[in-house]
Amino acid sequence: MKDCFARPIASAPDAWFDMVERDWNDGEKVIDRTTKRRRCLNLGSYNYLGFGSFDEYCTPRVIESLKKFSASTCSSRVDAGTTSVHVELEECVAKYVGKHSAIVFGMGYATNSFIIPVLIGKGGLIISDSLNHSSIINGARGSGANIRIFQHNKPSHLERILREIAERQTKTHKPWKKIIVIVEGIYSMEGEICKLPEIVSICKKYKAYVYLDEAHSIGAIGNTGRGVCELLGVNTADVDIMMGTFSKSFASCGGYIAGSKELIQYLKHHCPGHLYATSISTPSAQQIISAIRVILGEDGSNRGAQKLARIRENSNYFRSELRNMGFKVLGDVDSPVMPIMLYHPAKIPAFSRECLRENVISKVGDLTGIKYFPAAPKKQEAEKDTIKLV
Amino acid sequence: MDTNLVEMCRAGLKWFTMLLDAPSARIVLFGVRIQGHIFVEVLLGFVIVFLLSQKSYKPPQRPLTEQEIDELCDEWVPEPLIPPITQDMRHEPPVLESAAGPHTTVDGKDVVNFASANYLGLIGHQKLLESCTSALEKYGVGSCGPRGFYGTIDVHIDCETRISKFLGTPDTILYSYGLSTMFSTIPCFCKRGDIIVADEGVHWGIQNGLQLSRSTIIYFKHNDMDSLRSTLEKIMTKNKRSKNLRRYIVAEAVYQNSGQIAPLDEIVKLKEKYRFRVILDESNSLGVLGRSGRGLAEHHGVPIEKIDVVTAAMGHALATEGGFCTGNARIIDYQRLSSSGYVFSASLPPYLASAAITAIDVIDQNPELLVKMKQNIALLWKGLKDIKGMSLASDPESPIVFLKLEKSSGSTKDDLLLLEKMADRALKEDSLLVVSSKKSFLDKCRLPVGIKLFVSAGHSDSDLIKASESLKRLASELLL
Numbered sequence: 095m096k097d098c099f100a101r102p103i104a105s106a107p108d109a110w111f112d113m114v115e116r117d118w119n120d121g122e123k124v125i126d127r128t129t130k131r132r133r134c135l136n137l138g139s140y141n142y143l144g145f146g147s148f149d150e151y152c153t154p155r156v157i158e159s160l161k162k163f164s165a166s167t168c169s170s171r172v173d174a175g176t177t178s179v180h181v182e183l184e185e186c187v188a189k190y191v192g193k194h195s196a197i198v199f200g201m202g203y204a205t206n207s208f209i210i211p212v213l214i215g216k217g218g219l220i221i222s223d224s225l226n227h228s229s230i231i232n233g234a235r236g237s238g239a240n241i242r243i244f245q246h247n248k249p250s251h252l253e254r255i256l257r258e259i260a261e262r263q264t265k266t267h268k269p270w271k272k273i274i275v276i277v278e279g280i281y282s283m284e285g286e287i288c289k290l291p292e293i294v295s296i297c298k299k300y301k302a303y304v305y306l307d308e309a310h311s312i313g314a315i316g317n318t319g320r321g322v323c324e325l326l327g328v329n330t331a332d333v334d335i336m337m338g339t340f341s342k343s344f345a346s347c348g349g350y351i352a353g354s355k356e357l358i359q360y361l362k363h364h365c366p367g368h369l370y371a372t373s374i375s376t377p378s379a380q381q382i383i384s385a386i387r388v389i390l391g392e393d394g395s396n397r398g399a400q401k402l403a404r405i406r407e408n409s410n411y412f413r414s415e416l417r418n419m420g421f422k423v424l425g426d427v428d429s430p431v432m433p434i435m436l437y438h439p440a441k442i443p444a445f446s447r448e449c450l451r452e453n454v455i456s457k458v459g460d461l462t463g464i465k466y467f468p469a470a471p472k473k474q475e476a477e478k479d480t481i482k483l484v
Numbered sequence: 485m486d487t488n489l490v491e492m493c494r495a496g497l498k499w500f501t502m503l504l505d506a507p508s509a510r511i512v513l514f515g516v517r518i519q520g521h522i523f524v525e526v527l528l529g530f531v532i533v534f535l536l537s538q539k540s541y542k543p544p545q546r547p548l549t550e551q552e553i554d555e556l557c558d559e560w561v562p563e564p565l566i567p568p569i570t571q572d573m574r575h576e577p578p579v580l581e582s583a584a585g586p587h588t589t590v591d592g593k594d595v596v597n598f599a600s601a602n603y604l605g606l607i608g609h610q611k612l613l614e615s616c617t618s619a620l621e622k623y624g625v626g627s628c629g630p631r632g633f634y635g636t637i638d639v640h641i642d643c644e645t646r647i648s649k650f651l652g653t654p655d656t657i658l659y660s661y662g663l664s665t666m667f668s669t670i671p672c673f674c675k676r677g678d679i680i681v682a683d684e685g686v687h688w689g690i691q692n693g694l695q696l697s698r699s700t701i702i703y704f705k706h707n708d709m710d711s712l713r714s715t716l717e718k719i720m721t722k723n724k725r726s727k728n729l730r731r732y733i734v735a736e737a738v739y740q741n742s743g744q745i746a747p748l749d750e751i752v753k754l755k756e757k758y759r760f761r762v763i764l765d766e767s768n769s770l771g772v773l774g775r776s777g778r779g780l781a782e783h784h785g786v787p788i789e790k791i792d793v794v795t796a797a798m799g800h801a802l803a804t805e806g807g808f809c810t811g812n813a814r815i816i817d818y819q820r821l822s823s824s825g826y827v828f829s830a831s832l833p834p835y836l837a838s839a840a841i842t843a844i845d846v847i848d849q850n851p852e853l854l855v856k857m858k859q860n861i862a863l864l865w866k867g868l869k870d871i872k873g874m875s876l877a878s879d880p881e882s883p884i885v886f887l888k889l890e891k892s893s894g895s896t897k898d899d900l901l902l903l904e905k906m907a908d909r910a911l912k913e914d915s916l917l918v919v920s921s922k923k924s925f926l927d928k929c930r931l932p933v934g935i936k937l938f939v940s941a942g943h944s945d946s947d948l949i950k951a952s953e954s955l956k957r958l959a960s961e962l963l964l
Contacts, residue, residue, distance in 0.1 A: 100820070102636045107628040114638060127641065139628040139635070140830070147624040156625060157617055164607045165616050165839045166805050167584040167600060169938075173919045174588070174599035177580045200805060201661035203829035207692075211926055213565060228828040236696055257553050259560055272562040301562050334565060341830035345626040347660065360566040363573040366688045366924045370740075371663040372799035377616070378833060381625040 104131055106147030107139035107345075134450075142314040142430050143401045145345035145385050151393045152384035159380035167373050171362075175373030183379045187350050190386050191312070191338070192320065192330035195358035198350045199367050200374040202309060202339030203229040205349030208367035209337070210276075210305075211237040212360075217271040221255055221302070223247065223288075225281050230307060234276070246284070249292035256300040273302040279311030279322035279338075285425025285432050287315070290322055294332045303334040313343025314430050319389045319402050325428065344385040346378045405430055572901060578911060583608045586942035588917070595915045596947045598937040603772050603883045604853045605942025606803035606843055615842040619835035627831045631820070635831035643837040647808055650844050651778055652788050655816040658808050659825055660832040662797025665807030666765055667693035668825030669795050672818070673763075674699045674732055681715055681760070682734040683707065685741050685931045688924065690734060690765060699732075706931060707744045712751070716758045731760045737769035737780035741921075741931050743878020743886035745773070748784040752791070761792040771801030772883050777847050777854050801847075804839040806832040857883060857941035860948060864939055867952025873963030874934065874955075887955070888934035889963070896923065899933050906935065906958050914954035 105112040115130040145152060159179060169175040180198065188196040199205045210233030214220060218239040222230060224246045234241050245251040252275065259270060275297050277288045290306070297304045308321045316324030321338070323330050330336065335353050340346040351361060362368050389398035409430045416423045422435040436442060548556075581589040584600040585607045606612060619639065629635030644656040659665045670693030674680055678699040682690065685706040694701050702719065705711035712733070719731070733755060735746045748764070755762050766779045774782030779796075781788045788794070793815060797807040809819060819826060847853070864885055868876060871887065878886035892899055903920035910916040921933035937951065 099632045100636050101634060102638050102641055103634055104638045106622065106624040107626075107634060107637075108624075111634075127638075136634070138633055141628040145624070146626060146628045148621060149624070153620060153624065157620055160616055160620065160835075161613060162582065163580075164583040164585070164803070165612060165836060166607070166799055166803055167580070168602045168607060168799055168803055169584055169600040172577045172922055174578065174580060174584050174597055174917055176577045177584075181579055201664055201829060203825060204661050204664050207664075207667070212924075228824055232696065232824060236692060257557065259557055261548065261553075269560055270562070272565065300557055301560065303562075303565050339830075341626050341628065345624055345628055347626055347830060347833050356569050357566055359569050359573055363575075364924050364926075366692070366926055367663065369922045369924050370688050371661070372797070372805055375805050375833070375836060377620070377835070378625055 102127065107136060107141050108147040109136055109144065110134065111136050111139075132450075140310070140342040141345055142343040142405055143319075143345075143385070143389070145343070145381070145388075149384075149388075151388050151395075151397075152381055155384045156377045156381050160377040163376035165377065166375055169373065170370055171368050171373045177373075177376055179376050179379045179383070180373060183374075183383055184350075186383050186386055188352050190320065190390070191336055191350075191352045192323065193336060193352035194355045196350050196352040197358050197361050197365070197368065198348055198374055198379070200348050200371060200378075202341055202347075202349035204367055204371070205337060205339070205351060206230050206233040206307065207236060208233070208365055208371075209335075209351055209361065210234055210274075212365050213237075213305075213335070214239045214272060214274050217268075219270045219273045220276060221252065221273065222276040223278065223281075225283055226276060226278060227282065227307065227309065230276055230278075239274075240270075246281070247286060247289055249289055249296055252293060253296050253300075256296065256302060259300065273300070274305050274335075275302050276305045276307065279306060279308035280315070280429055280431055282310055282431060283433070285429045287311070287325070287426045287429055288322060290326050290328050290333075294328055298332065304332070305335040306333045306337065308336065308338040309349075310342055310431060312338040313385075313389065314405060315428055317402070319343065319398070340378075340382050344382045346381040346385070348374045348378060348382070572897075572904075575904065578917060586940050586944075586947065590911065590915075590917065593915055595911065595917050596943075596950060597917045598939070598943075598951060599917045599919045600940070601768065601800040601883075601938045602803055602940045602942065603768075603801040603857055603938070604777075604803075604847065605857075605940045606801070606846060607942075609803070609843075609846060611846055612803065612839050612842050615838045616835045619838040623834040625835065626833055629831065630829060631826060631831045637831070637834045637837075639834045639837045639841070640831060643841050644808070646841045646844055647810060650848070651794070651810055653794070653810040653812070655813045656808050656810040657816045657819050657823070657826060658806060658832055658837065660806055660829055661825070662767065662799045662805065662807040663689040664825040664829070665795045665797055665809060666690045667696060668823045669793065669809050669819065670694060670734070670763065671697040672823045673793070673815075674730070678730040678732065679719060680732045680734055681712065681719070683736065683739070683746075685739050685744070685929055686734065686736055686765075687740040687929070688927045690736070691928055694734070706742065707739070707746060709747060709750045709754070713754055716754055716760065720758050731758075732763055733760045734763045734765075736765040736767070737773065738767075738879075738882050738884060740768060740884070741929050742888075743882040743884035743936070745769070745783075745879040745882050746780065748780050748786050748791075752786050755790075762790075763793045763795070764791050765795050767795075767797040767800055767807075768882075768884060770796045770798075771843075771847050772854070772857065773881070775854075776851060777801070798836075798840055798843075802840050802843040804836045804843060806836055806840070853941045857939060860941065860943050861885065861939050863945060863948045864937065864952065867949055868955065871952075871956050871959050873959045877932070877934065883939050885937045885939060886934055887937075888932040891963075892932065896933065902962065903933060903935060906962050909958055909962075910954055914950070914958075916951055916954045918951070918955070 102114040103111045104114050112131040113134045115128050163177055167175040184196045184198055206229035214237050216238045220234045220239050221242045224243045242255055244255050280287055312321040313319045337351050339349045387393050391398050406428055413423055413432050423432050425432045578590045588595055588597045627635045640658055644658050647656040666689040674697035676698040680699045680701050682703055684703040704715045738745050769780045771777040773780050793811045795809045798804050874887040875890050877888040907918050907920040910918055919936040
């Protein structure tokens with residue numbers, strides 16, 4: 095099955111890309127690259143808004159910032175790694191997301207791993223959704239706090255766990271220091287959108303803090319792409335910590351945390367990622383600023399609004415067509431992530447190879463978005479297509 | 485009536501004494517004369533046994549009612565998410581308005597920059613900018629996917645091959661963030677129950693990796709080979725089971741927190757004697773140490789195969805971002821499936837990978853950059869050796885020149901504030917950008933704090949002299 099994964103591409107991860115063909119004799123360990131290329135339809139990259147290739151607004155600005163600031167600052171943010179672009183980026187992200195301030199890191203995965211231990215430690219409780227991403231699990235384990243899992247997207251189960259605060263107080267006489275509930279905007283495995291209004295109201299009632307990870311939802315859902323809060327009508331002031339990544343809709347790299355002014359000031363002083371890690375590459379930061387400007391229409395065109403409308407239409411159309419064809423597709427309406435259930439692990443490499451083979455017959459392209467989840471429960475080995483703007 | 489009562493008492497007493505004087509009361513058992521009081525004592529014993537065997541009284545436990553749970557939840561007051569902000573937390577770092585090369589612009593002024601780990605002066609190098617520009621035009625900025633699913637661009641594979649060729653190792657794996665390299669690699673190989681012997685001065689990324697691995701961590705004194713030897717000896721002799729456990733030594737080639745260089749030849753000798761595996765972080769030695777910049781192994785004349793796992797962040801001499809891990813093919817292949825920072829994260833932006841390839845080509849073709857950097861380090865050492873109140877604590881060949889405080893005020897927090905003040909004044913008064921130590925409360929390293937200068941091949945002699953003069957002046961004003 096090794097030929098189904100880590101397929102290299104030789105062009106930008108756009109709607110159509112050039113996939114590198116590899117020689118592989120069944121059973122051998124080594125896969126050799128060839129010089130042959132195959133033009134394929136891309137349903138496997140997280141390029142939701144189509145910024146992942148040369149863009150007429152973003153790319154010239156990125157190249158300009160590269161020439162001015164070079165590829166890297168070789169320094170952490172507190173030493174000499176903060177440029178005017180970084181400051182502008184943090185202001186831009188905070189304004190876009192609807193919070194007072196933001197802090198930006200060079201890697202989305204690392205953002206969760208760095209931030210959670212700073213916010214909560216021993217004596218605290220983290221309640222996390224059962225299908226949360228590995229970075230959240232890593233951060234929660236590294237923090238030393240107690241971890242409880244609530245059933246995926248079930249606010250009633252969350253409430254039941256929160257009511258156990260009372261039991262703990264009577265039994266051990268040591269109440270929890272604080273409770274943080276961690277949820278994601280769109281779950282990358284199921285394509286489901288989080289039931290945020292219910293979860294926020296429960297957390298308000300029991301005085302728990304809400305940490306929202308919008309890795310897949312920022313820039314992809316909502317009228318202006320502001321994520322799940324905008325889509326479901328939740329006031330951003332009710333979510334204490336908003337986190338997201340830039341590697342999906344904005345086609346860059348890095349992650350951010352947005353919150354109140356004091357929270358960000360505290361994180362900037364104490365978070366090891368801010369103090370020790372090299373700052374995000376300046377051209378990547380410029381790409382994010384430019385992408386946000388396009389989405390909001392500040393570049394003078396309405397390309398952003400068109401892109402957001404297209405991704406919504408494409409997602410819903412593709413999902414309804416697949417369902418009409420008889421496929422079992424998961425995911426909510428408007429979600430750009432759609433897993434197609436295959437149920438049988440042995441079908442996965444077969445499906446992947448058949449899709450690749452389609453290219454020969456139709457001479458147009460083929461579906462190459464196959465994802466296998468080693469972490470998925472054995473009963474539902476899923477094939478996932480991530481729809482992206484064409 | 486009185487007499488009746490008296491009569492009754494007398495009768496009772498008479499009867500009682502008769503009982504005590506009865507023949508049964510005068511048994512001799514085991515040579516001890518048993519008298520009547522024994523019956524009272526036996527009766528008492530029975531009463532005590534009966535009481536002890538009764539269950540202690542517990543009030544019956546009933547589950548809390550919904551109303552009680554509501555009340556308790558209302559009463560509970562959580563701690564605030566963050567503690568109150570103090571004045572020192574409001575400190576803002578300098579904002580650069582141009583590239584972070586040897587000279588940069590802060591607040592419209594030209595400033596000499598000793599705060600970027602741009603050891604070979606490759607920031608702003610024409611060839612790097614050209615290769616980045618062509619990569620940006622071809623691939624865009626991001627790769628939009630993890631390496632396992634269409635995030636592998638041909639540039640990544642080329643970069644891995646180039647690094648392997650440069651260092652002389654069989655295979656390399658690329659990570660998208662420098663700091664995540666160590667904290668992904670260590671938990672990949674080290675699991676619960678393994679033994680890791682690590683230097684106490686390792687940087688936070690390594691400490692986090694050690695903590696996530698759940699292994700038994702034993703620290704040895706910073707860069708002290710005797711301490712390492714005795715620790716290894718203790719582990720191997722005292723604990724018989726450790727012969728069946730996996731054992732690792734973790735060290736950095738050039739320590740970020742102190743500028744010391746690890747004596748790799750001695751570590752390798754100890755590793756072979758006690759049968760440990762070595763994980764080495766070469767972030768600050770790649771492109772710096774060794775005749776051709778191939779790192780600590782070349783510097784000490786140790787064949788690179790003797791080090792089991794080599795990791796490095798590329799955000800230093802290579803003037804790009806990301807990190808890599810290199811070693812034999814099996815180690816690298818294993819990480820492609822089980823290293824969390826590789827599998828679950830988007831891959832490195834392609835333009836940064838192409839910058840890395842170009843940087844390595846430049847290092848190969850221009851060995852004079854290393855010579856210039858070494859000359860600069862020597863010149864800076866000469867200028868700073870008489871500084872009052874601070875002393876040079878780093879290795880004379882290390883590109884990180886570390887000035888530690890000779891006399892600490894007793895509190896790390898006060899020391900850090902003093903150093904920050906010194907760095908701020910250096911920037912404001914002398915247009916000199918240096919690094920004062922920063923500590924997060926999560927960082928366990930207890931090495932002394934001080935001022936760090938990152939020497940670059942792009943610094944001119946006048947820059948170095950200016951830095952020495954400025955620091956000497958500020959040290960005498962603030963520290964004495």
